[in-house]
Amino acid sequence: MTRHKLYACLVGALLLSSSLPAIAADLPSETAAERDARMEWWRDARFGMFIHWGLYAIPAGEWQGKPIGGIGEWIMDRANIPVDEYEPLAGQFNPTEFDAAQWVRIAKDAGMKYMVITSKHHDGFCLFDTAATEWDVVDASPYGKDLLIQLSRECRKQGLKFCTYYSIMDWHHPAQYRGSDQRYNPTKMHADRKTEYMAFMKQQLKELLDTCDPEVLWFDGEWPSWYTEEDGREIYAFLRKHKPELIINNRVGKGRRGMEGLNKGDQEYVGDFGTPEQQIPATGLSGVDWESCMTMNHTWGFKKNDHDWKSTETLVRNLIDIASKGGNYLLNVGPTAEGLIPGPSVERLAGMGEWMKANGESIYGTTASPFAKTPWGRCTQKTLPGGNTRLYLHVFQWPADEKLTVPLKNKPTAAKLLACGTELGFAATDGNITVSLPAEAPCKIATVVALDIQGEPEVN
Numbered sequence: 001m002t003r004h005k006l007y008a009c010l011v012g013a014l015l016l017s018s019s020l021p022a023i024a025a026d027l028p029s030e031t032a033a034e035r036d037a038r039m040e041w042w043r044d045a046r047f048g049m050f051i052h053w054g055l056y057a058i059p060a061g062e063w064q065g066k067p068i069g070g071i072g073e074w075i076m077d078r079a080n081i082p083v084d085e086y087e088p089l090a091g092q093f094n095p096t097e098f099d100a101a102q103w104v105r106i107a108k109d110a111g112m113k114y115m116v117i118t119s120k121h122h123d124g125f126c127l128f129d130t131a132a133t134e135w136d137v138v139d140a141s142p143y144g145k146d147l148l149i150q151l152s153r154e155c156r157k158q159g160l161k162f163c164t165y166y167s168i169m170d171w172h173h174p175a176q177y178r179g180s181d182q183r184y185n186p187t188k189m190h191a192d193r194k195t196e197y198m199a200f201m202k203q204q205l206k207e208l209l210d211t212c213d214p215e216v217l218w219f220d221g222e223w224p225s226w227y228t229e230e231d232g233r234e235i236y237a238f239l240r241k242h243k244p245e246l247i248i249n250n251r252v253g254k255g256r257r258g259m260e261g262l263n264k265g266d267q268e269y270v271g272d273f274g275t276p277e278q279q280i281p282a283t284g285l286s287g288v289d290w291e292s293c294m295t296m297n298h299t300w301g302f303k304k305n306d307h308d309w310k311s312t313e314t315l316v317r318n319l320i321d322i323a324s325k326g327g328n329y330l331l332n333v334g335p336t337a338e339g340l341i342p343g344p345s346v347e348r349l350a351g352m353g354e355w356m357k358a359n360g361e362s363i364y365g366t367t368a369s370p371f372a373k374t375p376w377g378r379c380t381q382k383t384l385p386g387g388n389t390r391l392y393l394h395v396f397q398w399p400a401d402e403k404l405t406v407p408l409k410n411k412p413t414a415a416k417l418l419a420c421g422t423e424l425g426f427a428a429t430d431g432n433i434t435v436s437l438p439a440e441a442p443c444k445i446a447t448v449v450a451l452d453i454q455g456e457p458e459v460n
């Protein structure tokens with residue numbers, strides 16, 4: 001080993017062993033109890049609305065008469081549209097049908113507790129009034145009004161938490177340049193302009209805090225190699241300094257393992273929760289906060305020809321599956337250029353709302369299932385006063401013998417159908433609890449049985 005290499009190794013080892021606490025000192029310090037308090041509303045919420053909205057809703061998946069593959073909000077990259085040909089879209093953006101109160105009402109009626117909307121996606125166009133660029137809805141579009149202020153006010157009025165998405169990668173900002181002639185992604189950074197871009201981001205993020213006061217900052221587009229974990233820490237610390245109770249996803253730094261969205265695990269990374277994308281982890285993850293973001297069809301941003309919608313049953317069962325594994329479900333809508341949430345999304349959300357109205361108790365404020373697997377469906381739980389437990393048994397497959405077997409050694413104390421309150425018979429034998437069910441499933445999507453037991457679950 002050369003002296004130079006040996007030195008590099010030593011420095012590397014030192015960095016690994018000693019740099020974490022040193023760097024961590026830049027981050028706001030927080031006890032476990034303080035962190036729990038900060039995360040509490042988010043953990044209880046379990047269900048939120050993702051909104052991808054921007055200029056890409058105008059071409060809606062078609063460019064120069066041709067359908068463009070891939071997700072709608074990527075059309076600038078996928079159709080390889082030069083900046084000066086994309087820019088005129090701003091002049092056409094006039095969402096006269098937009099009604100903040102209605103959007104928030106749709107989310108609220110679905111049982112959602114928070115809303116995360118794109119403040120700026122990869123195309124750089126801002127839905128809020130920023131002084132950092134004119135590439136925003138107020139300065140560049142005929143609509144001319146800040147969309148996020150309207151939504152944040154309405155969220156506050158109707159009792160939803162308002163949150164914003166922000167893309168670090170920016171195909172429009174001159175500090176960044178295209179990865180190749182064919183694609184924008186991943187962008188590269190002009191070496192002498194990174195400081196300028198970091199300042200630009202901070203200015204915009206501060207503007208968002210000042211004008212809309214979001215509860216979560218949901219970063220994305222962190223993958224270009226010019227952006228580092230150090231940068232992520234800087235942004236994270238900056239934001240929490242200005243708003244200590246803010247929650248920030250893991251895409252603020254470089255810890256995300258691909259679409260699985262969880263921590264790479266090779267070192268500590270900045271960020272408060274993992275972000276699985278279009279997938280649900282196979283099992284619960286103990287001690288990890290995470291949120292699966294998913295679409296209802298195949299795109300985030302509106303595409304006029306994507307009509308392949310998931311059923312309401314699938315969406316409700318996804319929500320249950322996620323809650324049973326201790327995560328949150330961030331379900332996307334892609335509004336049209338006119339400002340309407342597509343009809344098929346609205347219908348499905350209303351269906352989910354119906355189920356949530358009757359069964360929401362089995363989702364909000366619950367924790368992950370004590371069971372690795374249950375053949376009939378999923379389970380969530382809540383601690384009752386006195387250290388007892390209520391289990392919510394979500395039955396997907398109705399047992400033909402009308403008996404629900406729950407592998408628990410505890411003493412059962414009560415069982416009922418959650419939606420209607422009908423009491424159910426139960427018995428405890430050989431380390432199993434058996435609940436007697438009616439012959440027919442009262443709810444085909446998922447019937448919830450609330451089962452109370454003494455103490456904490458002791459799985460057989």
Ligand code: GLC
Pocket residue numbers: 052071073074220221277293300
């Ligand atoms: C991806 C895409 C982006 C979308 C996001 C949602 O990172 O680049 O278009 O906003 O996923 O999680």
